[in-house]
Amino acid sequence: MEKILLKNIDNPNSADIAEYMKAGGYQSLPKALGMQPKEIIEEVKKAGLRGRGGAGFPVAMKWTFASADPKFPKYLLCNADEGEPGTFKDRPILEKNPHLLIEGMAISGFALSAEYGYIYLRGEYPAAKDILNKAIAQAYEKGFLGDNVAGKGFKFHLAVHQGAGAYICGEETALIESLEGDKGQPRIKPPFPVNVGAFAKPTVVNNVETLSNLPYLIGIGGEAYAKIGSPDCPGPKIYCVSGHVEKPGVYELPMGTNLRDIIYTHCGGIKGGKKLKAVIPGGISTPILPPDKIDCAMDFVNMPKHGSMLGSGAVIVMDESVCLVKVCYRALKFFEHESCGKCTPCREGTGWLRKVLGRIENGQGMEGDIDLLQSIAGNMLGKTFCPLGDGAASVVQNFIKHFRPEFEAHIKNKACSTG
């Protein structure tokens, strides 16, 4: 497949507007500005574009809601918080192809009649901040942003808002809170951001990768776009693979590429020819899969049928040397650290889970601890304010579901048998 999102990134100057334009950039924006906003949304709908931030929500539907709300101004927020462990798919776009995102945001902004856009960039990406700011300045200079975008009378302003180290700010309402200068704690829904979002105005939040699809999508049209990848869930997808593979990294492939193919074909298989022990297919919050369950098409519709989720497309590959109790413990340490503290089950439950996992890992596990873990996780799942707490609970449940003997061995032997 030709590269769409990661096009040109091997060019050392790919972030420069001149290079981007040389490669055909900023041609879809004028085209889009010649269309009606509704027509753009219609194209996006035909394209079947789903959000790439993790939930796979149909983009056109979200946009339609926001457009229908009569309040102005509207805001378009780009979710560049990329905090899901294992995920590094947005970073190359931000650092190497920022104009693709900017063009995508200008198009989306026009489709939504949004006048202001912010890129909510995680604090851990300082380099991307400078690159984006520079690219935005260039885009202003060239008239692709500003009071009169591409001379078509459309006003769209864009700025970078830097996060400061909080995974929860990837959740869209927490992101809005954080943009508004508050703690990143999720908001009560409804009202949804499409009606009452940033600064109490209709707001659309989309992922970096999602928005970066727009220039290409508008360029070739929705129908043609829909021919790429899974019919249920079309388009290009950036998979980011880490852990024990020969060639970790980012891979732009058609949506729905088989997980086994990603690991064994594209990434050259397990590092050093070792045995595969487990795969987390979509970032740490998604259910872990044992080796015999990795023949699945990696898209939003198909993965749930295989007991997991596409999530952010962050594939973490673990070979036989890895202790999964320890991985589970580390994951819960992450959730404990990132729990925003708003709701009781997550605030108290993540720490409790981590503590119990910690003692099992340390060889101080007690009989009944696995049941305790499952009970705590069960008391969290479905009762938390936002999906972060659910994620934490489901990680524990799925690790135990697929690798219970390893937990049992830890408790019985009072030690780790791996490595």
Added chain:
Amino acid sequence: MFSETAKKELEEIRLKYPNARAALLPALYLAQREFGWLSPEAYEAVSGILGVPKAIARGVGTFYAMYKHKPMGRNIVQLCTNVSCMILGAERLVDFLKNKYGLEPGGTSPDGRFSLVIMECIGACGTAPAMLVNDDFFENLTEKYIEEILEKYK
């Protein structure tokens, strides 16, 4: 007190938002740069300029992991130990930093040269283990490579 340049910068940042409150996060970054960490004085300065009550500003500031609430070393080593980095040896690197530089997680080396902060995933899992030193990314870390890198930070 903020320096004049910082005040100017903040004024510009302020214009990016529909209200002053939204400029709080960038203002806290600026304050951190100006004061070295978010001391009570730093919060008072931000509060004074933006008109955000100081207790609220402090509540917001302490929510975020990247705002520092104690004095830091001259350079901040931010090492990821999340899963992808961990399974590729990040923990060994933590030990190495402890043994070689006297750096404890969350602590500062006795000479004040480095502070070590353990990070959650910093988006470099494909090139794990990884760290940021101040604003610079370093990936595919080994003990030897870390030594080379830290040489450059005085």
Added chain:
Amino acid sequence: MIKVTINGKEIELEKAVTVLEAAKSAGIKIPTLCWHQQLEKYGGCRLCLVEVEKMPRLQTACTLMVTDGMVVRTETEAIANVRRSVLEFLLINHPLDCPYCDKAGECELQDLVEKYGARAGRFTEEKRKVPESLEDPVLVRNMERCVVCTRCVRMCEGVQGAAALGVISRGGHSHIEPFSGGKFECEYCGNCVSVCPVGAIMSRLHRHSYRPWQLVSETETICPYCGVGCTLVAQVRDDVIKRVVPRIGTPVNNGLLCSRGRFGYEFVGSKERLTSPLIRKNGVLEESTWEEAISLVAKKLGEIKAKHGSDSIAGIASPRCTNEDNYVFQKFMRVTIGTNNIDSTARTGYAGAQAFIENIFGQGSTANLIPGLANSDVVLVAGGDPTAVNPILGLQIRACARRAGSILTIGHVKGLRHYSPVELRPALFRETLALEGIVSALRNKKGLPGSNQILEAKLKDINTTPQEAAGACGVAEKDFAVFVDRLSGAATPAIVIGKEIVQSSGGNYKLFLLAAINYLVNGRIYLLSERANEQGLLDMGCAPDLLPGYRPLAYAEFRKRYETAWKTAIPERPGLSIFGMIDAAKQGSLKAMYVMGENPVYNLPNSRDVEAALQKVDFLVVQDIFLTETAKLADVVLPALSWSEKSGTFTNMERRIQRVRKAVSREGMEDWRIIAEVARNMASKFHYTGAEEVFAEISKVSPLYRDLAYEEIEKGQSIYPYKGEPLRSTVEEISVDKGAGVVAASRFYLRLERPLFHSGTLSRKAAALVNIYSGALARLSTADAASLGVKDGDVVRVSTKIGSLELPVAVDGAVEQSVVMLTNNFEGKGAFCLAEYAVDPVTGAPVIDCNAVMIEKVER
């Protein structure tokens, strides 16, 4: 109509409410913890989770709005498990030491665990350990007990508007801290204490001294401090007030209190209370009996009256005393003594300002409901900080701002600084120019309404240009225009006027200008009132020119009415104002004074001069609860029962009459009863069995209170003009005296700080308030402190023509340049001993803004 089914029960609702409220309306209780009726929705604790058909997840009843056809279940097995598990989560980091905790007995967590149970003992790790914070004098913070419901934070930020608390850190480390991490250094309203469901933030005043179930009685009464008239509940054990709490649903303060109301009650039980009458013998005050004291007073007053005439005697009434006390007192002065020489400290601002404004807009025009401020679209504040003087009224202004109303201020108002006020800060002595500018700009913009010719005639030739006005405030013309535009565009504006303006040079003219603004924008005026019954005492006729019912003495028909009722002639000649009394005392024409519940030697400007004047009076009677500066000069001191020891009524600044009730008992007599005793000893027929009977007489004799009895007052039917007749006044004349205008000639001028935590000399004896704000300070602006080379805590000598004080400096960003702010609250350090005054020719208020000050650093 919305139909929902909860637990099989069909409920019909007029409008969409939360599932929680819908359930409540049907008598179904859903447990809650983070929810609080005074606060914004949060949805964090998850105790209120319920099952809703067609919804995939459990839903929080406190946040979910009902929709038509919704089917909800709140009592399934699954829900019971969820509740238990949420409580289990809460308890893993919560100490299980209820017997030691002061909250036990009224702790929501304890109650929930009792009701829904929680598995215990599955958490075997160490609990979070946080030492209790006792760094604050008034509030105890125990973060081990905190359940992170954020009720305190939402209260402090979203309702109180002090924003003094924050949730620090996140996740399992979340906890609540004031900015300093230790001392609260906040507004000390204690409203966070009210809403904390557990024992995590508590009052220190009653720490470990009782248990909620040991309280013997709860008495609903009215706060003794300011003119807002908040309802509070005094909780008593062993005849001592243990705690004061508000109640949700009361008309003025609805579940809120300020620092004074909540923590200022300790004066009642002070050891320094007077216990028996004192008589000066050989120059010293000695204890005596009631009999001796009262007959001495009667005898002396009788003699002086006989020898020098009725008008050689004067009385000072009390804005801290009840209507009943004040009514009897003025009746005593008019009937028994036979003089109109009765006045009060209301003369220092409120009385004159009210008379002035109501002369223009009609009687009762300043009687506006306090909660109404929140619904105004613009609130203009001039002459003080409402959040300090009348805190609960101040909250309504903050609420207005929160509801997107505009706040406009003349001068910097510290308590509103976080509410994006549009400020005009006139330079020293240039306020008039700013106000004139506003008046002429509004007039030019909106034209004259034409309904009040007398007023219009007076404002026709005010022609201050926007340029001049802006110049006086040191702002650009366009900023001035913003101020004017907000005002002129207002649909429901309110103007809040504080004493500072009344007590400034040309005060009456400034009041006139504010009235003109009010007229041009068709607004409502609120006059800040510093004392609980300042309004009531005026209504009771404790003024040299007013009879009860706010009836002018000048009208023969009113006099007639009271003469009939009291069966005595009332002198026609108006009496002396309080300042007139001081002058007369100085000149020697005033021979006797009777001071009830007031401390003029401290509370009037030029206090040393007042002291000298009172020393000259042949016979001084002081009736008080403490041996005040004034009482120390007295020939006879009569100890009175205080607030909370007696019954009666107060009338607040809205002119709402409210019941003051006895909460604790003490030996002694109410003020009115003492006066009645004296009167009886002087052969007047004052026979009342209780306060209610006094009130019955008031409602009988005064047409304003016709048919008003305690019964109606208790039902809350006591809003002006009650069922009575307000006076229909027509403006005949608006007299204004601009005065000469002052030119700033000194480097510094004296200004009065009116602190939130104090109130005259009463709060000195309230230990908690003294702990919060314990000594007099000289407040200076940052720039002035720098130029004087002084910093916080340095001592300066502040001198005026008439005296000097040595005070520690407090550098305060909210203080204007070229002024030093002093309070008049601390013994021996009152600002008023430095302040000379002139009397405003129209309002009769003291003008105190011209006191030039010298400040020198005192080297140690």
